[in-house]
Amino acid sequence: xxxxxxxxxxxxxxxxxxxxxxxxxxxxxxxxxxxxxxxxxxxxxxxxxxxxxxxxxxxxxxxxxxxxxxxxxxxxxxxxxxxxxxxxxxxxxxxxxxxxxxxxxxxxxxxxxxxxxxxxxxxxxxxxxxxxxxxxxxxxxxxxxxxxxxxxxxxxxxxxxxxxxxxxxxxxxxxxxxxxxxxxxxxxxxxxxxxxxxxxxxxxxxxxxxxxxxxxxxxxxxxxxxxxxxxxxxxxxxxxxxxxxxxxxxxxxxxxxxxxxxxxxxxxxxxxxxxxxxxxxxxxxxxxxxxxxxxxxxxxxxxxxxxxxxxxxxxxxxxxxxxxxxxxxxxxxxxxxxxxxxxxxxxxxxxxxxx
Numbered sequence: 001x002x003x004x005x006x007x008x009x010x011x012x013x014x015x016x017x018x019x020x021x022x023x024x025x026x027x028x029x030x031x032x033x034x035x036x037x038x039x040x041x042x043x044x045x046x047x048x049x050x051x052x053x054x055x056x057x058x059x060x061x062x063x064x065x066x067x068x069x070x071x072x073x074x075x076x077x078x079x080x081x082x083x084x085x086x087x088x089x090x091x092x093x094x095x096x097x098x099x100x101x102x103x104x105x106x107x108x109x110x111x112x113x114x115x116x117x118x119x120x121x122x123x124x125x126x127x128x129x130x131x132x133x134x135x136x137x138x139x140x141x142x143x144x145x146x147x148x149x150x151x152x153x154x155x156x157x158x159x160x161x162x163x164x165x166x167x168x169x170x171x172x173x174x175x176x177x178x179x180x181x182x183x184x185x186x187x188x189x190x191x192x193x194x195x196x197x198x199x200x201x202x203x204x205x206x207x208x209x210x211x212x213x214x215x216x217x218x219x220x221x222x223x224x225x226x227x228x229x230x231x232x233x234x235x236x237x238x239x240x241x242x243x244x245x246x247x248x249x250x251x252x253x254x255x256x257x258x259x260x261x262x263x264x265x266x267x268x269x270x271x272x273x274x275x276x277x278x279x280x281x282x283x284x285x286x287x288x289x290x291x292x293x294x295x296x297x298x299x300x301x302x303x304x305x306x307x308x309x310x311x312x313x314x315x316x317x318x319x320x321x322x323x324x325x326x327x328x329x330x331x332x333x334x335x336x337x338x339x340x341x342x343x344x345x346x347x348x349x350x351x352x353x354x355x
Contacts, residue, residue, distance in 0.1 A: 029304045029311050031082045035091060035161045038304060039078040039335050040190035041065075041230060041343050045135065046072035050203045055196075056226040059278065065342035066195035066228040067138040069203055074135045075128070077157055078345045079186065082306045084331055085347055088132045091159025091186050092167045095128035097121055097139070098154040104187065107175030120150040128155070138194070141207040151200055152193035159186045195340055196225045197285045225284045231299040231338040233257065233346035237273035240264075241320060257346040263323040264355045268312075271319040274301045274334055281339050299338035306331050323352045 043063045044051075048070025058064060067073050075095060079086045096103065099121040106112055106124055116126035120139040128134045141150055158174065160167045165184030173179045174187065194200045202221040204211055236255040252272065255261035263269065280298040303319050305311045307330035312320040321332065329351050336344045 027308075027311070027313075029302070029313065030308050031080055031304055031306050033082050035079050035081045035086050035159075035186050037077060037079055037157060037159075037186050037188035038333070039337075039343050039345055040155065040157070040188070040341075041076045041078075041345075042067065042190075042192060042341070043074045043076070043230065044071045044227075045074045048072065048138070050199060051227075054199055054202075054222065054224055056224045058226060058229045062229040062232065062279075064227050065230045065338070066193070066340045068194055068199055069138050069140045071138045072135065073138050073192075074133050075155060075190075076133045077188075078333075078335065078343075079159075080304065080306075080333060084306060085333070088159075091161060093132070093157050093159040094130060094167050094171065095134040096125040096156040096158070097128055097136075098125045098156050098189070099123060100149050100153070103154060103156055103189070104158070104174040105177060107171050109175070112175070113171070120145065120153055122149075125156065141204055141209055143208045145209075147204050147209050147211050151204070152191060155190045155192050157186075157188055157190075160184055161186050191341055193340060196227050197283075198223070198225050199227075226282070228281050228283070228338070228340040228342060229279075230342040231279035231336040231344050232276060233334065233336060233344045234274065234276045236271055236334065236348060238269045238271055238321065241268040241270050255348050255350070257348055260329075260349045260351050262351050262353055263321070265323055265327060265352050266325045267323050267355075269321045269323070271303070271321065275299050275336065279336075279338055283339055297339045299336045299342070301334055301336050304333045304335070321350070323350070327352050327354060 042065050044067045048068060050068040050070050077088045079088050079091060097116050103125045109124060112124040114126055116128055116136065118140055119142040122145060128136050158167060158170050160170050162184040170182065170185035173182055173185065198221045201211055202218050205218045237252055238255060239252045275298065280296060283295045283297055285293045303311055310322050310324065310330055312322060314320065329349060332348045332350065334346055334348065
């Protein structure tokens with residue numbers, strides 16, 4: 001079991017982050033000196049045979065996050081510390097495709113670090129193409145494996161965060177169950193699920209794989225459906241919390257990622273908007289009775305910062321920015337999480353001035 005390493009591998013706000021053991025800061029959204037892996041992004045960059053027909057178009061300025069077997073996929077990661085966003089290449093990342101079951105804890109077993117093939121790994125993880133991003137062909141269905149074992153899997157990223165540790169050292173430590181500490185290492189998981197569901201079922205049935213409990217034929221699935229796509233970052237709409245009356249949003253203003261936004265020292269500001277309404281999407285499923293089911297879902301967002309005491313997460317799910325009492329600069333990072341684990345992130349710089 002990999003739970004013994006929970007102090008080193010931390011899931012934050014639905015994304016993955018890690019950075020050695022030790023005490024957490026006063027709040028989990030405050031970044032530390034050690035790099036933390038905060039998010040992953042999946043992009044379908046080239047359609048494969050299973051995507052050749054039956055998919056409705058998505059907005060031209062959006063990118064599919066939901067692959068089908070045979071699609072070309074590119075993975076990227078969001079790494080940050082108290083110094084700000086860090087290029088993923090700086091941690092010398094290794095990308096792994098993980099089967100159902102243990103992944104990092106079996107890295108020292110023979111064959112666990114072999115290059116990935118055309119099919120989903122059956123028992124041990126395999127290495128995806130290395131680099132700041134990783135581009136690969138989404139594995140095809142294996143008729144020898146159960147449908148449930150290959151419709152969704154995990155991607156892991158491992159890197160190093162200190163000069164006296166290499167990524168190879170980190171892989172060795174994680175595969176050694178006698179070494180529960182991963183100091184100097186960065187690691188995280190990300191779930192990758194095939195979709196849309198109807199096209200996945202059709203591809204599985206055509207590959208000769210039995211889908212347990214489902215009573216329909218491939219032709220029953222021949223109706224067009226839109227794949228899910230990644231959300232995209234938008235400017236933040238914020239408003240001072242200490243206002244008596246706000247007529248028609250008169251006190252609102254916008255913070256953009258390409259400019260410095262000025263805040264008043266000691267003031268508090270609510271984040272009112274951080275999501276593009278166009279990124280609400282419909283998840284389409286098919287029950288064993290053949291009935292199509294649809295669920296509308298909007299992205300959520302979480303926030304991290306490089307400066308303590310500048311963020312507050314309230315019970316209603318609201319985020320409040322607290323400008324420090326003294327002039328200076330700080331940065332806030334917004335991570336969007338959409339359906340099918342689509343994601344996007346952006347940094348916003350703020351300058352604090354005396355009133």
